[in-house]
Amino acid sequence: MSSSAFLTEPIVAWRLWHVRRHDDVHRLESFTWHHVSWPAGTRFEAECSTHGVAAPVEGHECGIYAFKTRELAEDLLRRYTGVRQHYGRPNQELPPLRQGCPIAIGRVSLWGRILARENGFRAQYAYPYELFLIGGEDTLARELRGLYAVDVWPS
Amino acid sequence: MDIGAPDTEHEIEIAPLDEPVPAPAPAPAKEPAQEPIPA
Secondary structure, three states: OOOEEEEOOOEEEEEEEEEEEEOOEEEEEEOOOOOOEOOOOOOEEOOEOOOEOOOOOOOOOOOEEEEOOHHHHHHHHHHHHOOOOEOOEOOOOOOOOOOOOOEEEEEEEEEEEEEEOOOEEEEEEEEEEEEEEEOOOHHHHHHHHHHHOOEEEOO | OOOOOHHHOEEEEEOOOOOOOOOOOOOOOOOOOOOOOOO
16 A cells, blocks of 8 residues: 545445344444444444454454445345345345344444445444434434434334 | 455545534433522
8 A cells, every 4th residue: 555545524434233232222233243332422443353453454354344335235234134136136125124123224434544445444433424224113213313413214 | 344355445544623423412401490580
């Protein structure tokens, strides 16, 4: 890598979260790393078992992941739920989820050191920007809105 | 999460003037125990 670009505006990208209850409150939880909950009111910081807080590191896979588009995040959701696209006929409908296992798709602010690829990013710091619940009702949306202080839209 | 081929990777450094972390919503105001008495 020869040079870095220096910017002051966070990147806003797309990702998925599980929504799971921790003690008495529902929290966002990383989609592919289970039981890693996102803090409310403070940034989520990347941490790597090899590189510690130096994550993300070039040549490794550490960091906070996000996609460039909503479509790419929805593709991951379809793969996760096992709903395949028919050849030549992309299935645009998102699949139903297991009862009681809500998922959030949404935009996320990224900043700090970021490694950008063709379809997305690995970032040092992140915080949710706006959430759309899949399998979550008004009550859960209100709870997450109050906790993370961002817009949350129910299913 | 497949964000693309590693050989497409390039580094960006973002240092926002203010971190994009919203302040928590203020707690609802409590009702006064007594009606204010006009002076």
